[in-house]
Amino acid sequence: MKNRISYIFRKPDPKYKSIEALFGVIARHLKEDVQTDAIMMSYAGGGLSTLWKNLANFQKKAYHIYHITGDVHYMALRTGRKTVLTIHDVQSILKTSVVKRLYLKLFWFWLPAICVSRITVISEFTKNELSEVIPFAKKKIRVVYNPVNPSFQHVAYTFNKIKPTLLLIGTKSNKNLERTLRALEDISCTVVIIGKLLEEQLTLLKQLNINYVNEYDISFEALQHHYRCCDMVCFASTYEGFGMPIIEAQAVGRPVLTSNLGAMKEVARESACLVDPYKVDSIREGILRLINNDHYREDLISKGSLNIQRFQASTIAQDYLKVYNEISNT
Incomplete structure (x- = not known):
């Protein structure tokens, strides 16, 4: 029985x-x-x-x-x-x-x-x-x-080095959005932010003159769409119990930047660009490395495909x- x-x-x-x-x-x-x-x-x-x-x-x-x-x-x-x-x-x-x-x-x-x-x-x-x-x-x-939800499937794409689209998931304090935005100052890119923005975050986006799209309370299908359409995922959180965006991005075949601490490091291992989430310069260096270094980026995508087998x-x-x-x- x-x-x-x-x-x-x-x-x-x-x-x-x-x-x-x-x-x-x-x-x-x-x-x-x-x-x-x-x-x-x-x-x-x-x-x-x-x-x-x-x-x-x-x-x-x-x-x-x-x-x-x-x-x-x-x-x-x-x-x-x-x-x-x-x-x-x-x-x-x-x-x-x-x-x-x-x-x-x-x-x-x-x-x-x-x-x-x-x-x-x-x-x-x-x-x-x-x-x-x-x-x-x-x-x-x-x-x-x-x-990882089986609905997230690998989608081939060509990385846009001229003006990449960066996907950022979450706007709560632990998601570290403010430091990530400061790290993007003067980098040519489009930022897609999932989560309701606070007034202070909207002000910062305006001050930094960042080209962004913001959506919240979206459907699962819409979230999948954003993973497929982005060039990379930035998830430099200061605290997570796990870190779902890491494996969701890797399942779709996108390179990931995440934090070098806690559960994020445990989940990503060596398959993501690991940065110090408390240092804007560290986040910025990681983003630029993913944009400019083709071999490094492709290597992380390959390692990500292997990493998600655990999940x-x-x-x-x-x-x-x-x-x-x-x-x-x-």
Whole structure:
């Protein structure tokens, strides 16, 4: 008899679809091995009221393995021992006031870690961070990388050295947009920025006289289009739990510039141009090297094609299956 996996998701929101898309891919690749269904939360937010309402509305099913896919970690208080909890990162949750940090540690980390049988994280970097928050549950942690969506396929292109198009994903503070823009000053290029720009960022773009296109709340198909149409992807983030744009760009066959630290370095290895995200000069040197050095750029594209083999959906799905089997056998 096949195990039945019930995936627990946050309340649907058209602005936030990455977790749902990720586990949709996983579920499709496990259809021969397990039965799956999805449970969506009815309430959004992280306040006590939302927490209690989601917990109260939950109807536990017998014989199911539950997989809390992220964001609503506290649901482990209802799902019980036969549960996998995926934690995508640590810092973004805990960057807040002392009182709220204690509240989040209690309901998003400490209590869930006690309740569940297994915790999966999406990088060794996140595992190390999480181990400091829940040292008592270190033995429960397993690293299972994010898969690259099979919809991202290699598309041949000719690099535009005269005026390349640079794709930048994300506008939040950790995405390091301001330093990347300063690094582009006086470089002939078109910048495509995905994510809603702040007034300060718009002002900076104007000051630097950068030719740019900005889109946000776009469809998955539109995102794919931008990867296919760009010449390179710049992702000099200061913090990530994983770094999906790295492998998405490499799947399409585009060179990547990313940070030489944390999960980005772990995911990219030697297949991207690694720069110091805190130094504008380092970012600028990396961008210019990718534009001007044909051999270096083509070498990174080739290495990127090899690198993404580690993140094939079929491989990652089997890694999750091993975790589910660990639980069913206990």
